[in-house]
Amino acid sequence: MANLTELMKNEVFMAFATYATIVLSKMMFMSTATAFYRLTKKVFANPEDCSGLGENAKKYLRTDERVERVRRAHLNDLENIVPFLGIGLLYSLSGPDLSTAILHFRLFVGARIYHTIAYLTPLPQPNRALAFFLGYGVTLSMAYRLLRSILYL
Amino acid sequence: MANLTELMKNEVFMAFATYATIVLSKMMFMSTATAFYRLTKKVFANPEDCSGLGENAKKYLRTDERVERVRRAHLNDLENIVPFLGIGLLYSLSGPDLSTAILHFRLFVGARIYHTIAYLTPLPQPNRALAFFLGYGVTLSMAYRLLRSILYL
Amino acid sequence: MANLTELMKNEVFMAFATYATIVLSKMMFMSTATAFYRLTKKVFANPEDCSGLGENAKKYLRTDERVERVRRAHLNDLENIVPFLGIGLLYSLSGPDLSTAILHFRLFVGARIYHTIAYLTPLPQPNRALAFFLGYGVTLSMAYRLLRSILYL
Numbered sequence: 001m002a003n004l005t006e007l008m009k010n011e012v013f014m015a016f017a018t019y020a021t022i023v024l025s026k027m028m029f030m031s032t033a034t035a036f037y038r039l040t041k042k043v044f045a046n047p048e049d050c051s052g053l054g055e056n057a058k059k060y061l062r063t064d065e066r067v068e069r070v071r072r073a074h075l076n077d078l079e080n081i082v083p084f085l086g087i088g089l090l091y092s093l094s095g096p097d098l099s100t101a102i103l104h105f106r107l108f109v110g111a112r113i114y115h116t117i118a119y120l121t122p123l124p125q126p127n128r129a130l131a132f133f134l135g136y137g138v139t140l141s142m143a144y145r146l147l148r149s150i151l152y153l
Numbered sequence: 154m155a156n157l158t159e160l161m162k163n164e165v166f167m168a169f170a171t172y173a174t175i176v177l178s179k180m181m182f183m184s185t186a187t188a189f190y191r192l193t194k195k196v197f198a199n200p201e202d203c204s205g206l207g208e209n210a211k212k213y214l215r216t217d218e219r220v221e222r223v224r225r226a227h228l229n230d231l232e233n234i235v236p237f238l239g240i241g242l243l244y245s246l247s248g249p250d251l252s253t254a255i256l257h258f259r260l261f262v263g264a265r266i267y268h269t270i271a272y273l274t275p276l277p278q279p280n281r282a283l284a285f286f287l288g289y290g291v292t293l294s295m296a297y298r299l300l301r302s303i304l305y306l
Numbered sequence: 307m308a309n310l311t312e313l314m315k316n317e318v319f320m321a322f323a324t325y326a327t328i329v330l331s332k333m334m335f336m337s338t339a340t341a342f343y344r345l346t347k348k349v350f351a352n353p354e355d356c357s358g359l360g361e362n363a364k365k366y367l368r369t370d371e372r373v374e375r376v377r378r379a380h381l382n383d384l385e386n387i388v389p390f391l392g393i394g395l396l397y398s399l400s401g402p403d404l405s406t407a408i409l410h411f412r413l414f415v416g417a418r419i420y421h422t423i424a425y426l427t428p429l430p431q432p433n434r435a436l437a438f439f440l441g442y443g444v445t446l447s448m449a450y451r452l453l454r455s456i457l458y459l
Contacts, residue, residue: 008247014305017243021296024236028289031232045225048275072351078231078384079337083330085239086391090323094314122354136334143327152320161400167458170396174449177389181442184385198378201428231384238392 012101016092019105020085023112027081030074033120037067073119076132077112083139084108091142094149104138111135165254169245172258173238176265180234183227186273190220226272229285230265236292237261244295247302257291264288318407322398325411326391329418333387336380339426343373379425382438383418389445390414397448400455410444417441 007013037043043064044050050060088108092101115131117123160166190196196217197203203213241261245254268284270276313319343349349370350356356366394414398407421437423429 008303011305014303017247017299017303018305020239020243021299024239025293025296027232028236028292031285031289046222046272046275048278048281051277069352074232075228075381078235079333079380082235082384082388082391083334085235086326086330089242089395090326094323122352124357125354128354132337136337139334140331143331146323146327150314150320150323152317152324161456164458167456170400170452170456171458173392173396174452177392178446178449180385181389181445184438184442199375199425199428201431201434204430227385228381231388235388238388242395 011098012092012096015098015102015105016088019109020088023081023084023109026109026113026116027074027077030070030077030116034067034070034074037064037070041066043067069122070120073116076115076119080112080132080135080139083143084135087139087143087146090150091146094146096145104142108135108138111138164251165245165249168251168255168258169241172262173241176234176237176262179262179266179269180227180230183223183230183269187220187223187227190217190223194219196220222275223273226269229268229272233265233285233288233292236296237288240292240296240299243303244299247299249298257295261288261291264291317404318398318402321404321408321411322394325415326394329387329390329415332415332419332422333380333383336376336383336422340373340376340380343370343376347372349373375428376426379422382421382425386418386438386441386445389449390441393445393449393452396456397452400452402451410448414441414444417444 008017038045038049041064042050042053042060043062043066044060047058047061050057053060088105091104111131111134115128115135118128118131122128161170191198191202194217195203195206195213196215196219197213200211200214203210206213241258244257264284264287268281268288271281271284275281314323344351344355347370348356348359348366349368349372350366353364353367356363359366394411397410417437417440421434421441424434424437428434
C-alpha cells in the first residue's frame with residue numbers, strides 16, 4: 001500500500017481531495033434544500049409523496065417557482081462540478097505548482113458557493129453570471145494546463 | 154507501470170472500483186428504461202424521433218407521467234452517484250480500514266438499487282425516502298472520514 | 307512525488323486524461339450554447355436574468371424549443387459522460403492493453419461529439435440514436451473488462 005500512502009502525502013492531491021469534498025458536500029446540500037421547500041410548501045412531484053396528506057392530496061402535485069429555482073441551481077452545480085472533478089483530479093496528478101493549484105481550487109469552490117447564494121437569494125444579475133463564469137474559467141484553465149503537459153492522442 | 158499494478162492490488166481500491174462500476178452500470182440502465190417507455194408509450198421529446206410514425210406524428214411530442222418518473226429517478230441517481238464517485242474515490246485512497254470501506258460501498262450501492270425499485274414500482278413512502286437518506290448518509294460519512302484524515306486548506 | 311510522476315508516465319493513463327479532458331470541455335461548451343440561445347432569443351428562466359429588458363421583461367420568462375433542445379443534449383451528456391469518467395478512470399488503472407484502451411476512448415469521444423452535432427442540427431434519426439448507443443456500448447465494454455480483471459465484492 002506504499003503507493004496510496006505516497007499519493008495522500010502529495011500536497012496538491014490532498015488539497016484537491018479537500019476542496020472536491022467541500023464542493024461535493026455543498027452540492028449534496030441542494031437535495032436537502034429541495035426537500036425542505038417541497039415539504040414546507042407542499043409541492044410534490046410524485047403521488048406517493050403526498051398520499052399521507054388526505055383526500056385532496058392530488059392538488060399538491062404541482063410545480064412551484066421556489067422549488068424549481070433550487071432544482072435549477074442543483075442542475076447547474078452538476079453541470080459544472082462534474083467537469084471540475086474530472087479535470088481537477090487529472091490536473092492534480094500532472095504535477096502542477098502547489099500554490100497555482102490551490103489558487104484554482106479555492107477560486108472554483110468560492111465561485112460555486114457564491115453562485116448558490118446568488119441563485120437562491122436571489123441576488124440581481126450579474127452576480128450569478130460572474131460566479132458562473134469564474135468557476136467555468138478556472139476549470140478551462142486547469143484543462144489547458146493539463147493538456148499542455150500531458151497531451152496524448 | 155509498477156504503481157498502477159500496486160494501486161489495483163490494494164483491496165480497498167479494488168472494492169471501490171467494483172462497486173462504483175456496478176452502481177454506474179445501474180445508472181446507465183435508466184437510459185434504457187427511458188428509451189423503452191418512450192418507444193412503447195410513443196412519447197417523444199424531439200420531432201425527429203417520431204418522424205417515422207406517419208402524418209400525425211406531432212401528437213406524440215408529449216410528456217407522460219411514466220416517462221417523467223424514470224427521468225426523475227435518473228436525475229436523482231446523477232445527483233447522488235456523482236458525490237459518491239468523487240468522495241468515494243478520494244476516501245479509498247486515504248487508507249481506510251478495509252471492512253469499514255466495504256460496508257460503506259455495499260450500503261450505498263444497495264440503497265441506490267432499492268431507491269430505483271422504490272421509485273419505479275412505485276413503493277409507498279417512506280421506502281424511497283429511506284433509501285435516499287441511507288445513500289446520502291453513507292456519502293457524508295465517507296466525506297467526514299476523508300476530511301478528518303487529509304484536511305488541507 | 308515519485309508516484310504521481312510515474313502515473314502520468316503511464317501511456318494509458320495519459321491517453322485517458324487527454325480524452326476525458328476533451329469530452330468534458332465539449333460538455334462545458336453546452337452551457338455556452340444554452341446561454342447563447344437564451345440571450346439571442348430572449349428566453350429566460352429567472353426574473354433577475356431579464357430585469358434589464360424593460361417593463362415588459364416578464365414576457366421573456368418562457369420556454370423555447372431551441373433552448374430546451376440544447377438543455378436535453380446537455381443532460382444527455384451528463385448522463386453518459388459521468389459513467390465514462392468513473393468507469394474509464396478505473397479501467398485505465400487496471401492495466402489494459404494500450405491500443406485497446408485508446409480505441410475505446412476515441413470511439414467514445416467521437417460518438418459524443420457526433421451525438422451533439424446530431425442533436426443540435428438536428429440530423430434525422432437514427433443518427434443520434436446510433437451515436438448514443440456507440441458511446442453506451444463503449445462504456446459497457448470498459449465496465450466488463452474492468453470487472454473481469456478486478457472484481458472484488
